[in-house]
Amino acid sequence: MIVVVGIGADGMAGLPASSRRELTRATTIYGSPRQLALLDDSVSARRREWPSPLLPALGTLLEGAVSGDDGDVHDVHVVASGDPLLHGIGNTLIRLYGPDAVSVLPHVSSVTLACARVGWAVQDTEIISLVTAASHTAVRRGGQAVVLSRDGTSPATLARLLAETGRGDSELTVLEQLGGPGERRRSATAREWASRPPRDVDGLNVMAVRYLPDDRVAHALPDDALAHDGQLTKQSIRAVTLSALAPRPGELLWDVGAGSGSIAVEWCRSAxxxxxxxxxxDDTRRARVEANAVAFGAAVKVLGAAPDCFDDAPQPAAIFVGGGLTHPGLLDACLDRLPAGGRLVANLVTVESEGVVSQWYSRIGGTLRRFQHYHGEPVGGFTGWRPAMPVTQWVVTKR
Incomplete structure (x- = not known):
């Protein structure tokens, strides 16, 4: 059995009796140097620091320890920060060994402590981890979140991104060493924090952020909310395209011929x-996709031309093709990379693209649809309808 014990910044003093008993009976305890340093003399187990990088060695390391150096079977103990199942190593160990082989004794999480300090209801608060994710994925257009920092530089980095994306009025509270004797709280607007970032932020910190102004839109952003040069899937077509792509939590999309990246951004916001x-x-458009991803906190990786760069990306659950359909071999390459059950959606506006798709449709089927929408515009003193270009959409699931 692998026993994972959560511990707070207050160390052994803050542990319940059950957690203390587990640590005092342990023969081997793994953890980071900071977590192991929180143990006192009542713990006689061998203390072993995690190797770096952790994941490649984790399975082998613990499998060897479970059998014990003396040939007997021993429980292996792991000490982790706060709640080990909240973006913690408890989840990793359960994925590796299964829930029956891992027992978790959680401590009060940093999220709960942060919400208690600022007076927020936990269920109304988003949890964002920057421990491994890019800093811009914590940018939001409203609401409130507890953001788990990677290190002491995370608050200044996020404050700068918020200021640069029109969220400088956001209220940023940095909470250091939560629950410990060195706990500290500092609050400022993101703009103020970005202009005068403190240099002494402890590496053990979380951020409570209220994003202002609050202009959240649940689905299909207005066109003018995204930077673009006209190469943009328009709002109404974007809505039906996301419906066809049918994103599910945790899935990866390939946005091929991304233009402004509007579909990629909407996909990331969807679940x-x-x-x-x-x-x-195009270099300029790639930079624009990156800017839109930052503005909406979207986890978008931007690569070069398709299909040349396909080998640089992990396998997708779905592919959207918004441009380049007439490029020789593009659709072949997309369908080759798509797993069985994966979805492909292609939007097209030219006769030449329709010719390519009609051949594929006759070979493997799917669904063909055409959308035509109109905008009301002034005609003298009256209002008339001006048509947008019709969009043909092909939707297919790989078998």
Missing amino acids: SGCSAVAFER
């Missing part, structure tokens, strides 16, 4: 843990 890879051959 928890969704991410995207945007393929775009």
Whole structure:
């Protein structure tokens, strides 16, 4: 059995009796140097620091320890910060060994402590981890979140990103060493923090952020909310395209011929843990996709032209093709990379693209749809309808 014990910044003094008993009976305890340093003399077990990088060695390391150096079977103990199942190593160990082989004794999480300090209801608060994710994925257009920092530089980095994306009025509270004797709380607007970032932020910190102004939109952003040069899937078509792509939590999208990256951004906003890879051959447009991803906190990786850069991206759950359909071999390459059950959606506006798709449709089927929408515009003193270009959409699931 692997026993994972959560511990707070107050060390052994803050542990319940059950957690203290586990640590005092342990023969081997793994953890980071900071976590191991919180143990006192009542713990006689061998203390072993995690190797770096951790994941490649984790399975082998613990499998060897479970058998024991003396040939007997021993429980292996792990000490972790706060609640080990909240973006913690407890989840990793359960994935590796299964829930029956891992017992978790959680401590009060840093999220709960942070919400208690600022007076927020936990259920109304988003949890964002920057421990491994890019800093811009903590940018939001409203609401409130507890952000788990990677290190002492995370608050200044996030404050700068918020200021740069029009969220400088956001209220940023940095909470250091939560629950310990060295606990400290500092609050400022993101703009103030970015202009005068403190240099002494402890590496053990979380941020409570209220994002202002609050202009959240649940689905289909207005066109003018995204930076673009006209190469943009318009709002109404974007809505039906996301419906066809049917994103599910944690899935990866390839946005091929990304243009402004509007589909990739909307995909990432649609469900928890969704991410995207945007393929775009034009340098200026790639920079624009990156800017839109930062502005909306979207986990989008931007690569060069498709299909040349396909080998640089992990396998997708779905592919959207918004441009380049007439490029020789593009659709072949997309369908080759798509797993069985994966979805492909292609939007097209030219006769030449329709010719390519009609051949594929006749071979493997799917669904063909055409959308035509109109805008009301002034005609003298009256209002008339001006048509947008019709969009043909092909939707297919790989078998």
